[in-house]
Amino acid sequence: MDVVRNTADPDIPSDQPWLSSSETPFIEIRNVSKQFGSFVALQNVNLKIYKGELFSLLGGSGCGKTTLLRLIAGFMMPTQGSIIIDGQDMTNVPPHLRPVNMMFQSYALFPHMNVFNNIAYGLKKEGVAKAEIKERVEDALNLVQLRPYATRKPHQLSGGQRQRVALARALVKRPKALLLDEPLAALDKKLREHTQYELMNIQHKVGITFIVVTHDQEEAMTLSTRIAVMDQGQVYQVGRPTEIYEYPNCRFTADFIGTMTIFEGRVSGFSNSQMHVQSPELSNELLVKYMGAPLPVGTSVGVAIRPEKIVISPQNLHDRPNSVNAKVRDLGYFGGVTSYRMVTDSGKLISVNLTNVGRDINLKIDWDAEVHLSWSADAAILLTE
Amino acid sequence: MFFLIPFLIVLKISLADSALARPPFTPLLTWIDAQHLSLTITIGNYQYLWQNSLYIRAYLNSLMIASISTVLCLLIGYPMAFAIARARTEWRNIMLLMVMLPFWTPFLLRVYAWTGLLDQNGLINRFLEWAHVISSPLTMLYTPFAVYLGIIYSYLPFMVLPLYATLERLDATLDDAASDLGARPRSVFFDITLPLSMPGIIAGSLLVFIPAVGEFVIPDLLGSDSNVMIGRVLYDEFFSNRDWPTASAVAIALLVALVVPIILFQYYQGKQLESS
Numbered sequence: 001m002d003v004v005r006n007t008a009d010p011d012i013p014s015d016q017p018w019l020s021s022s023e024t025p026f027i028e029i030r031n032v033s034k035q036f037g038s039f040v041a042l043q044n045v046n047l048k049i050y051k052g053e054l055f056s057l058l059g060g061s062g063c064g065k066t067t068l069l070r071l072i073a074g075f076m077m078p079t080q081g082s083i084i085i086d087g088q089d090m091t092n093v094p095p096h097l098r099p100v101n102m103m104f105q106s107y108a109l110f111p112h113m114n115v116f117n118n119i120a121y122g123l124k125k126e127g128v129a130k131a132e133i134k135e136r137v138e139d140a141l142n143l144v145q146l147r148p149y150a151t152r153k154p155h156q157l158s159g160g161q162r163q164r165v166a167l168a169r170a171l172v173k174r175p176k177a178l179l180l181d182e183p184l185a186a187l188d189k190k191l192r193e194h195t196q197y198e199l200m201n202i203q204h205k206v207g208i209t210f211i212v213v214t215h216d217q218e219e220a221m222t223l224s225t226r227i228a229v230m231d232q233g234q235v236y237q238v239g240r241p242t243e244i245y246e247y248p249n250c251r252f253t254a255d256f257i258g259t260m261t262i263f264e265g266r267v268s269g270f271s272n273s274q275m276h277v278q279s280p281e282l283s284n285e286l287l288v289k290y291m292g293a294p295l296p297v298g299t300s301v302g303v304a305i306r307p308e309k310i311v312i313s314p315q316n317l318h319d320r321p322n323s324v325n326a327k328v329r330d331l332g333y334f335g336g337v338t339s340y341r342m343v344t345d346s347g348k349l350i351s352v353n354l355t356n357v358g359r360d361i362n363l364k365i366d367w368d369a370e371v372h373l374s375w376s377a378d379a380a381i382l383l384t385e
Numbered sequence: 386m387f388f389l390i391p392f393l394i395v396l397k398i399s400l401a402d403s404a405l406a407r408p409p410f411t412p413l414l415t416w417i418d419a420q421h422l423s424l425t426i427t428i429g430n431y432q433y434l435w436q437n438s439l440y441i442r443a444y445l446n447s448l449m450i451a452s453i454s455t456v457l458c459l460l461i462g463y464p465m466a467f468a469i470a471r472a473r474t475e476w477r478n479i480m481l482l483m484v485m486l487p488f489w490t491p492f493l494l495r496v497y498a499w500t501g502l503l504d505q506n507g508l509i510n511r512f513l514e515w516a517h518v519i520s521s522p523l524t525m526l527y528t529p530f531a532v533y534l535g536i537i538y539s540y541l542p543f544m545v546l547p548l549y550a551t552l553e554r555l556d557a558t559l560d561d562a563a564s565d566l567g568a569r570p571r572s573v574f575f576d577i578t579l580p581l582s583m584p585g586i587i588a589g590s591l592l593v594f595i596p597a598v599g600e601f602v603i604p605d606l607l608g609s610d611s612n613v614m615i616g617r618v619l620y621d622e623f624f625s626n627r628d629w630p631t632a633s634a635v636a637i638a639l640l641v642a643l644v645v646p647i648i649l650f651q652y653y654q655g656k657q658l659e660s661s
Contacts, residue, residue: 122566
């Protein structure tokens with residue numbers, strides 16, 4: 001299979017099918033809009049999700065991510081646009097006839113049925129033979145390591161066990177895609193981390209396409225092959241976790257994912273694949289590595305820098321580009337890293353992270369310390385939108 | 386205590402003998418002389434109930450009418466409660482108000498109003514004749530039909546309200562989950578909604594069944610003399626015959642017949658509490 005794909009498009013790695021124009025998406029969202037009365041929940045959303053992906057819809061509450069998931073499941077119909085699953089238009093197909101299954105945020109286990117019957121329910125509705133139901137439910141129970149709990153009722157299980165029953169109940173149907181609505185939100189922190197990896201392992205084992213809705217960016221970063229960043233019913237960026245983090249394409253993504261310091265300014269020139277930017281928030285010039293066609297002088301842009309990419313220098317750098325003098329205003333000690341909020345003379349706040357390499361009881365840079373900050377041209381990101 | 390004292394008094398009367406006195410029954414405790422107190426318990430009243438087919442028929446008749454009425458109330462009330470629970474919030478309160486509206490007029494008056502509707506010259510017959518559905522008036526008043534109608538009309542809210550309370554609390558995502566797993570809307574109802582609304586069905590059924598068994602006003606105003614319900618027997622014994630002990634025995638026997646479903650209900654509720 002790989003050979004065939006490589007001859008078709010030799011530069012495309014097999015784990016990134018979205019880069020190929022000849023690869024057909026497994027699930028396609030085409031121009032989908034959804035309105036509730038006058039409220040626009042989704043606005044012209046286009047997504048292509050490929051087979052075997054673990055695709056995350058990431059955004060704050062009310063961004064439309066859950067609405068999109070419910071549209072794919074079939075609990076509602078889009079106001080506009082179409083949803084294609086495995087080559088078939090599913091836009092107006094009711095949920096019980098769709099080849100996808102959902103794991104609900106509240107798990108939605110049937111309280112009057114025991115674990116076995118909860119998991120078997122979908123197979124019974126499908127008309128699967130009794131012996132096969134028993135076999136498949138037991139396989140599913142083994143997969144989520146709940147074999148001894150088959151006869152328990154949902155209220156006799158812990159939160160983590162319920163989550164696994166919900167997962168088994170959705171997986172046992174062997175859906176073409178599994179939709180997970182905030183799968184880990186109801187678990188406590190330690191269990192959440194553990195379950196994250198378990199979820200990835202299970203996805204790897206069964207090879208089913210997962211679509212995960214989450215508001216937790218760390219969760220999305222760890223789990224996903226790709227992430228769609230959403231806000232106000234729109235998809236802002238789709239990309240691998242590293243792409244989203246290192247190459248945000250707009251101010252929203254840059255600001256939403258992780259921490260970012262953004263200098264607002266105007267383009268002042270271009271040389272050596274670097275855009276020159278003047279910002280009223282910074283006395284020195286800003287240089288940003290830029291591979292595209294140069295932007296005209298005067299274009300208003302944002303220059304964004306991640307806190308871990310800023311270097312704290314011992315000596316004053318004076319008027320070197322990409323540097324500034326600042327003073328520590330706040331600091332947060334997190335063990336592995338110390339997170340600073342520095343303030344410049346112009347009053348601009350800059351976030352800087354420092355990895356605690358040594359084992360010093362006292363921080364080298366403490367409250368009110370005077371520091372010199374700098375960063376390289378390829379550490380900064382130019383934002384036009 | 387509030388419930389127990391009247392019950393104990395009735396129990397006491399049921400164990401006495403009737404007498405031409407005021408009150409019309411013999412005392413249980415009598416002083417024979419200064420040292421001896423005599424306790425006389427008469428079980429004849431209960432034996433009399435058992436031996437006389439009038440009472441047994443009245444009991445069975447009452448139980449049958451109450452059972453059928455309860456099932457009919459459930460069949461009519463469930464869709465109503467379901468519709469209210471699934472209606473939009475702004476409609477819900479209006480619909481609930483409409484269910485409770487009849488309570489604002491006295492019960493007796495409402496039942497009496499049905500005689501005007503069901504009469505040979507009543508509104509319903511006149512309407513049907515006018516619409517040429519029938520050529521001669523139907524006999525509806527003083528029939529079992531009228532009794533069922535009256536009981537269902539009067540007790541329907543007692544079925545709808547507890548059912549509504551249960552259905553309204555059901556988690557709608559369970560329905561979504563079932564349909565997501567491949568259940569048609571019909572299966573979603575029978576697999577998920579119906580079993581989970583069982584506590585409401587039981588509460589509503591008991592609230593209809595228990596008062597319907599002892600109902601007096603409705604069969605008296607709308608029913609015929611040929612199928613007597615136990616409430617009527619009770620009334621006659623008490624006020625026409627002035628046989629208080631027999632009347633009390635009738636009441637106690639009725640109570641015992643009703644205590645069984647109440648205990649079942651309590652047991653079921655206890656089990657429900659345990660599991661949630």
